[in-house]
Amino acid sequence: xxxxxxxxxxxxxxxSLMIAAKMGTAKPGGEDIFAAADAGVGTESSAxxxxxxxxxxxxxxxxxxxxxxxxxxxATTTAAARPTTPPTTRPPxxxxxxxxxxxxxxxxxxxxxxxxxxxxxxxxTSVTATYPTGGETGSINANAIPKLRQSTLNAQSASISTxxxxxxxxxxxxxxxxxxxxxxxx
Amino acid sequence: xxxxxxxxxxxxxxxxxxxxxxxxxxxxxxxxxxWFRSVDSRFSTxxxxxxxxxxxxxxxxxxxxxxxxxxxxxxxxxLWDETQGYFDVYAGGSYDPSGYVKGWSVQVASDRLLAxxxxxxxxxxGGDVRVHGRTDSxxxxxxxxxxxxxxxxxxxxxxxxxxxxxxxxxYERGLHxxxxxxxxxxxxxxSVTVSGPDLGVADAYATxxxxxxxxxxxxxxxxxxYQSSAVTVDGRAYVSDGxxxxx
Numbered sequence: 001x002x003x004x005x006x007x008x009x010x011x012x013x014x015x016s017l018m019i020a021a022k023m024g025t026a027k028p029g030g031e032d033i034f035a036a037a038d039a040g041v042g043t044e045s046s047a048x049x050x051x052x053x054x055x056x057x058x059x060x061x062x063x064x065x066x067x068x069x070x071x072x073x074x075a076t077t078t079a080a081a082r083p084t085t086p087p088t089t090r091p092p093x094x095x096x097x098x099x100x101x102x103x104x105x106x107x108x109x110x111x112x113x114x115x116x117x118x119x120x121x122x123x124x125t126s127v128t129a130t131y132p133t134g135g136e137t138g139s140i141n142a143n144a145i146p147k148l149r150q151s152t153l154n155a156q157s158a159s160i161s162t163x164x165x166x167x168x169x170x171x172x173x174x175x176x177x178x179x180x181x182x183x184x185x186x
Numbered sequence: 187x188x189x190x191x192x193x194x195x196x197x198x199x200x201x202x203x204x205x206x207x208x209x210x211x212x213x214x215x216x217x218x219x220x221w222f223r224s225v226d227s228r229f230s231t232x233x234x235x236x237x238x239x240x241x242x243x244x245x246x247x248x249x250x251x252x253x254x255x256x257x258x259x260x261x262x263x264x265l266w267d268e269t270q271g272y273f274d275v276y277a278g279g280s281y282d283p284s285g286y287v288k289g290w291s292v293q294v295a296s297d298r299l300l301a302x303x304x305x306x307x308x309x310x311x312g313g314d315v316r317v318h319g320r321t322d323s324x325x326x327x328x329x330x331x332x333x334x335x336x337x338x339x340x341x342x343x344x345x346x347x348x349x350x351x352x353x354x355x356x357y358e359r360g361l362h363x364x365x366x367x368x369x370x371x372x373x374x375x376x377s378v379t380v381s382g383p384d385l386g387v388a389d390a391y392a393t394x395x396x397x398x399x400x401x402x403x404x405x406x407x408x409x410x411x412y413q414s415s416a417v418t419v420d421g422r423a424y425v426s427d428g429x430x431x432x433x
Contacts, residue, residue, distance in 0.1 A: 166355030
């Protein structure tokens with residue numbers, strides 16, 4: 001099999017360079033996926049939060065943080081902690097109270113997510129999250145705690161055997177990269 | 187040995203590499219295309235007398251349909267369940283298993299080549315790819331994933347000796363994937379590629395993720411045994427943890 005360098009066909013694509021410029025404007029960070037998404041699935045957020053052993057309260061929104069309580073950082077900022085079990089020790093001067101804290105439950109487009117943190121020795125030792133598992137909205141999240149990672153999208157040329165892409169018509173094939181590769185192999 | 191034919195409304199290429207007797211390579215290539223033509227005659231939604239068209243009109247009962255037709259019916263039903271209803275052969279109103287059939291038919295063709303001892307081959311049906319073994323020069327097959335906006339450029343390149351790669355995208359035929367929950371065309375993702383062991387499953391997964399929209403980015407990450415990449419309409423690109431692009 002003869003290999004073909006895709007760059008050979010690059011000149012055909014001069015006109016698409018303007019479109020390519022769009023790639024530079026890609027939003028950084030995949031974290032806004034919840035806010036930006038509108039899959040048309042379950043905007044009513046019917047899913048109930050999973051009951052957790054330490055959760056005696058409802059998912060009604062709580063104040064974002066208890067007065068005077070240090071603001072947790074990073075992953076815990078979406079759900080402010082509120083003690084649901086008695087603290088086992090007095091809080092260190094600059095740390096958190098020891099204990100298990102369940103957040104108020106944050107309703108996203110796909111359901112309610114509740115974050116629970118465990119504090120030991122004034123440090124957060126564990127962060128867990130419950131995701132909706134029932135109903136239409138929850139079903140997508142059920143086994144999908146991880147997300148795809150944001151990546152860079154480069155327009156590149158490389159030596160390849162074949163091309164995977166959206167299904168082209170017989171006519172479109174003739175002017176496609178796969179068509180060119182096929183011609184090169186003929 | 188490399189041959190291209192226009193079947194199923196697209197171009198299908200079958201490439202047999204390695205040291206295979208020319209007679210055998212020719213016979214197996216012909217057999218593969220005979221299979222694709224048979225699939226087209228039974229599953230085309232454009233042919234009034236195909237099994238799919240007759241089934242959709244209520245003129246064909248599943249129990250008297252061909253074995254392949256029943257297999258597709260069962261697999262699509264299983265995939266509907268597995269994709270939480272987003273891979274829906276009834277999304278467009280009437281029975282249309284096209285989102286599975288093309289990938290499935292290539293997988294069957296590849297399995298048949300393998301069973302005949304033809305280890306080194308590459309089949310590409312309109313952008314759905316199955317590679318096995320090595321190229322003529324003894325290297326890994328390199329599958330380029332088309333860049334959604336630059337038609338002769340690539341976004342990623344996968345290398346393998348045994349892989350299925352399916353892509354669903356809006357850049358060739360527009361917004362053709364329907365979100366079955368809303369009945370409207372899915373327009374949040376412009377390209378989804380799924381790679382893994384089985385091309386029919388990869389094809390259906392890619393279609394389901396397209397239908398889900400951005401929620402599909404989470405769902406794709408949860409798939410066992412299948413890796414994926416996706417590009418949103420506004421140019422954000424995402425890949426699963428196990429996605430290994432070599433370029």
